[in-house]
Structure formats: C-alpha cells, structure tokens
Amino acid sequence: MRAFTTRTTRTTRTTRTTRTTRKLAMTGAVAAAGLLLAACSGSDSGSGSGDAMGGMEHGGKTSASASASSSAGSFNDADVMFAQMMIPHHEQALKMAELADGRAEDAEIKKLVGEIEKAQDPEIRKMKGWLSTWGKPESMSGGGHGMAGMMSDADMTALAATKGKAFDRKFAELMIAHHEGAVEMAKTEQKNGSDAAAKKVADDVVRTQAAEIAQLKKILERL
Numbered sequence: 001m002r003a004f005t006t007r008t009t010r011t012t013r014t015t016r017t018t019r020t021t022r023k024l025a026m027t028g029a030v031a032a033a034g035l036l037l038a039a040c041s042g043s044d045s046g047s048g049s050g051d052a053m054g055g056m057e058h059g060g061k062t063s064a065s066a067s068a069s070s071s072a073g074s075f076n077d078a079d080v081m082f083a084q085m086m087i088p089h090h091e092q093a094l095k096m097a098e099l100a101d102g103r104a105e106d107a108e109i110k111k112l113v114g115e116i117e118k119a120q121d122p123e124i125r126k127m128k129g130w131l132s133t134w135g136k137p138e139s140m141s142g143g144g145h146g147m148a149g150m151m152s153d154a155d156m157t158a159l160a161a162t163k164g165k166a167f168d169r170k171f172a173e174l175m176i177a178h179h180e181g182a183v184e185m186a187k188t189e190q191k192n193g194s195d196a197a198a199k200k201v202a203d204d205v206v207r208t209q210a211a212e213i214a215q216l217k218k219i220l221e222r223l
Helices: 002-068 077-099 107-134 153-160 165-192 196-222
Strands: none
Touching: 077 107, 077 153, 077 165, 077 196, 107 165, 107 196, 153 165, 165 196
C-alpha cells in the first residue's frame, strides 16, 4: 500500500513538473513572440517605416526642389551669361525701388515698387544659386558684355534728387527703359539657353516685366 502510494506521489510530482515545464516553455514562446512582434512593429513604425517614409518624404522634397533649380550638367554659355547679367540688372532695379521710399507719391507707383521687390529679390537668389552649382563666378570676367537698360550713375543720382510727382514720372521713365533691357536679355535666354530653370525665369521676366512696362506707360500718361 505504501509502495503504491509512493509511486502515485511520484507520478503526480512528475506530471506537475511536466505541466510546469510546458507552461514555462509556452510562456517563453509567447514572450519571445511578443518581443519579435514588438521589434517588427518598432522597426516598421519607428526606425524602419519611419526611415522609409522619411526617405520618401525627403525624396519628394528633393524632387520638388530639383524641378525648381538647376543641375550642374544642364547649362550652356547662354545660361551663364543670362544669370551673370541679370543679377546686377535686378540689383539695380531693387536700388531704384528703394529710392521710392519717402520720395514716391503716386499709389500705383508705390504698389508697383512692392511688386518689383517681391519678384526680383528671389530671382537674384535663384541665379546666384545656379552659378554656384555650375561653378561659375557671379560677375562676368572683364565685363565684356553690355547690359541693356542699365542706368548710369548720373541717372541714379538724378532720380534720388527728385520727390513727389517728379519722382513718380522719372521713376516710370527709367524703369520702362530698365525693364525693356531685362526683357531683351530674357528673350535671348529663351532662344539660346539650355537650362530649364533659367529658361523658366526668362519666361517669367518677359511676362511680368512686359506687363509692368505697359502699366508704367499708362501711369506716365496720367501724371
């Protein structure tokens, strides 16, 4: 009887041990699976998927940026000349616009000044960026190319010396000539240029400045 009881006790202990071992094994498997899922989830939503999405986002931004900028191998001499000439041309237009502060009287002239500043300052930055990408200097070597429509120092001095309606009239006259020079250079770029971004700016210059020339001529008629 004792022997039977002992064997039964041993069998019960063995069964309990086996069950405990199985439970531990199952618990370990579940825990391992949980860790694996967490790791997969973490890599997908965090470093993995996040990097992938980040890469997609970065790539999208890069593509958008690239479409608005120039590339090192897309330009020719006409593009370089256009940028090198248009930068100082735009800079002088901005200086003329600055003179309007405290001198201009006509409301339409004042509004036009703001539009010139808004359009030409970003274009200057774009063109300087192209030349940097192309490995070209911002200014032309030797200054061998004339720039149509540029004001002389005497013109700028005369403009600065006027005020009120006299300034408005002088500003309109000089800016018409200045814009006509810019349109001429832009049309040359449209014809001879190679870089898509440079040609796009040339298109913008022709469109916007031709419209401003027409507007300035109407202003002169009523001043």
